Amino acid sequence: MEDQLTAAARQSKVQPCPECGADIPYDERFVMWCTACDWNVDPGGAEPVRGRFEAMQRRLAHRYGEQLHTELLADPDAAKVRDRSGTLVRVVAVAVHATTVALAVGGILLVVLGWNTVVQPVVGVILLVAAVALRPRFGKLRHDGPLLRRADAPRLYSLVDEVASAVGTYGVDAVIVDAEFNASVATFGLKGQRVLHIGLGLWEVLGRQERIALLGHELGHYANGDPRRGRLIGTALASLHTWLYFLTPVRTPHRRRTVPEMLTDVLMDVPRWAVYGVALLLERLTLRDKQRAEYFADRAAVRVASAAAAAGLMDRLLIGDSVASALRTESVRAQTRIGGAPPRAAADGLWERSAERAASVPEREYERLRRVAALRGHSVDATHPPTHLRRHLVEAGEPAAAAVVIDSEAAAAIAAELAPARMTVARAVIRDLAG
Template sequence: MDERYVEWCAACDWNVDPGEPDPEPGRIAAVRRRLAREYGEQLSAEMERGADGSGPQARDATTALAFGVSLLVHALTAVLLVTGVLLVVLGWETGVQPVVGVLLLALAAVLRPRPVRLPKDEPVLYRADAPRLFELIDEVGTAVGTAGVHAVVVEPAANAAVTTYGLRQRRVMYLGLGLWEILSPQERVALLGHELGHFANGDLRRARVTAGALHSLSVWSYVLAPTDPRQLLDRFVNAAIFLPRWAVYGLLLLLDRLTLRASQRAEYLADVSAARAGSTEAAVGLMDRLLVSGSVEAELRREAVAAQMRGGRGAREARDRAEQGLWERVAAFAGAVPEREYERLRRAAARRGHSVDSTHPPTHLRRRCAAAGGPHPAGVVHDTARAAAVSAELAPARAVLARRVIRDHAG
């Protein structure tokens, strides 16, 4: 028995999940997690029966109501903006109104929908920087029925995502090396297919109007959070904001209910895109790798701590050695995980309702749907030569991020 892995019984599930239960999330996160499990199970059953998750009329009504609630939230931000301007411009004689106006303008500035900006502290690749990578992304996009992206942000995290940035809403993909490096070539195609599938299939929760409203409501929830009642004034303030706080909470729950099911459906459809692009086998393999993503993050931290353990004159050389081959060691770490451990993780995930976050369907349900939806052959073949060419284009980013992982954690 390998001491790195948990000893458990496959027949009776003894010790299948020996870790501590997930920490209790906040009220909103707990509701989202419950809805994610509920909708995930419902949609999983519907997808496995061959349905796409809901009828078009129901989706249209839900979308219209979600956009209506979102516009109401944005209208409130607009009211704050206009009121703030009027108080500043017309209230100079009182001396108090301009101060209140500035506070309202500051709050409106925080609440306003803002376009995503590309990070300045992460490697950003454009088509001229990595033509083979963008060629692969374009081919996967064609396979799933959409276009490619304008930029790729390379990160150390064991994750991936897509969104839009700037006023022109250009597409960007966030590619986490912690996940990319532990995948096989076809699993990488499946990952690209899943992320681009969000553009192809749409996602109500990611729409600019609803995403901005969710952001605004989250800010309101934070601003109106009750304070510790240590003084009489604290109790008065908590009482004064009681009704607004619960109104915001109710709107946030309503918008969550209107968008979470559509978001869950979008995840399942993105998994279908992953299977069509990379093959059913690759999509299922991708789900398994997501189960060890937390272990990959821990391994990156362990590498950094090990590098800093050697102090003195040899500290710099130790960090240099740790940076060299970091991603290869991470891939070897994930590649050494035996099938028995993956099976344990799958069973533990089913017990806990594991998901990437509180808005995703449980991973074990996504894996089951991906396996039941095929078999799909590979729509895009990512052979050894092509994988080597893409890896060479990512080499500068890999070196920069290896240095950051080691030095930031060891610093």
Template sequence: MRGDARFTVWCAACDWNVDPQEPEAEEGFPARARRAAAHRHGARLAADMASGGEPRARRDAAAVLAHVCAVLVHSVTLLVTVLGVRWIVSGWGGMPMVGGLLLLALAWSLRPRFGRPPQDGPVLHRADAPELFALVDDVAAVVGTRGVDTVVVDAGINAGVTTYGPRRRRLLTLGLPLWEVLTPAQRIALLGHELGHFGNGDVRHGALIGSAHRSLATWAYYLAPTRDPGPVQFVVGAVCLVPWLLVQGAILALDRLTSRATQRAEYLADRLAGRVASTEAAVQLMDRLLISGSAATVLRREVSRQARGGRGGRDADDRARGLWDRLAADMASVPESEYERLRRVGVRRGHSVDSTHPPTHLRRACLLATANTAPAVVVGADRARRIGAELADARLRVAREILRDGFPG
């Protein structure tokens, strides 16, 4: 067996030591039920997607029922609000008023939340990074949606989209440790995938179902039985047991109704990434995501070196400026054997770790089953430099934060 000392030594012939540190799966009945449902229809959905079926997310019976379930959840919140107001009005100055105030406080915690404008990390608007936003708009046009209103740059090895505010403004989060190790084509594939969640009608990205999930989670937190309860807590837990079981049932029902649609949305987002940046670039992006653990190790090593050096001032700034180049060089040197090992790990683990996303090996197989398409958006060297210049301040700020405070991942 030949191996790189930086990575796990394993046997490609018999898979010895291919997955030496299998993670512990999330315990609890809801988590097990989610994994079972994901496994049950995961392979069938992958086969449907690989054959070219389901070109867009569709409003099937499950999606309609999921929206009905979400409306019922919010109706309960509205009912609690109405009861609270009625008790306050009818019992003004007496004990019913106290109960009404408690009900209003409960309803306030259960209310649908629209999210807040980003506060942490470098926040970019169109005037701050016109070239970056123009690239996002170009990708969005191919995907069939509109661009974003705000871009947040952070230290995560990830990227994501969400909405915030009553006007549902769109937010794109770019993790620099991921962005900096990607090629221009892979970056376009990343943007295509994330914007694809807006373009393909991902139900869990919608305000109605997403806020219903949060309301149910809040109910579950309030009603959950207490461990090692005293006499009073035991009585309260007994009273709350049936409502808690009903909430757990509602959570499982909503998960089951949206599970297939959520996984289908990932496949569709992958397909859109391939359309925007080429199938080859989309597959390469998946491989890059496989080695996110290696990127985290490199960043922790950089933090350790900075702590041992104990230097500040210009030396610290020089180290922060070179952080992304050193990270990119390390990631470029990852051998193909490590990529192959991680692919096999994904096959072994399947849905055991993440039941909300299809396993990477199935997503990769679906992409490879499609014809390689030419990129619809291409970033030339000049444009890439201009985008890099727009991100220069954010790159330095995030690098300083990582070296000073440690890598958060």
């Protein structure tokens, strides 16, 4: 009762807007801003962009996201037909892999046939090392958090199977749990087995149907045919990014480059810009289909969980920085013994406290975050459509009943299956985030 009175007192404060004079009700835990004129709606400014390539990705993602948003608003089936660039995309991807094969063959020939010189075998070994580094990788099942197999969490897997069936695909072979404010699906191994990654930072702040929406969105990627998730194109993009990593010179601040370093940089310029151009081409050719796949994954989330749940999920995505900051604060408090509790005890109830904080975020703050997302063109990453456009399409669709509904009994059973993983990850958060 006392906590409710304190919260009510915080939210009852009112101050006139310095720009337009309108009354601003505010909660001291959150940014004070004006709904009438948007004064102070975005005090933090635009998000930083890491490098030229990410800046290019974000520009293209925003442009294609807006184009597809307009098309889908006018006709929900208008964007089902993929771009006609599919053949060119495959040709470019094959050319990338053919380059890797040529490096391997050239390296072998120089090593085997060039023993009458010293230079040829050395160059051959270098080419072979490059070919190995650039080889197509089919993924390994790497995980920083607990790995759950079907026998470990049968009710969770049953829910995943039900959602997968509702979106037109099949379930997963492994589930990885960690502390990230994220969720994703991927394939691993030569057989293309599927793995679902559940970040508890996100999962624990979602309601039951919002979790269904999250699963529907992620599993919807398998049903929508995102070209970047295919082996040919996905591995080609990975090879190009590996090339860029090796060809980009490492700069040491406040140190003048030596003459050999400058010559090496000049020699690397031509192949680096060539690789950059091919990567840019492949990004342009596949990004629109990637955007389309995200919109259709949102549609899958609506179908399995309802439009309200899908919209709620997108709102929760906007508080990711706040959730991550709160978890770091919990870790620092535990490591410095603020409050007197030892670190192990601080892990108890960590996720419940995170969920309570998220539940206390008022609608006014979500409205501010939605406006900031629209101003900044916020997206989950550099390849997703802007979040506010995704949310608008979700709300603009025809309302329909959820195909999958999780009741309290099933939710409790899944929570019990996740309990050991939740404690393991909570202890890792308390131990590691303070540093």
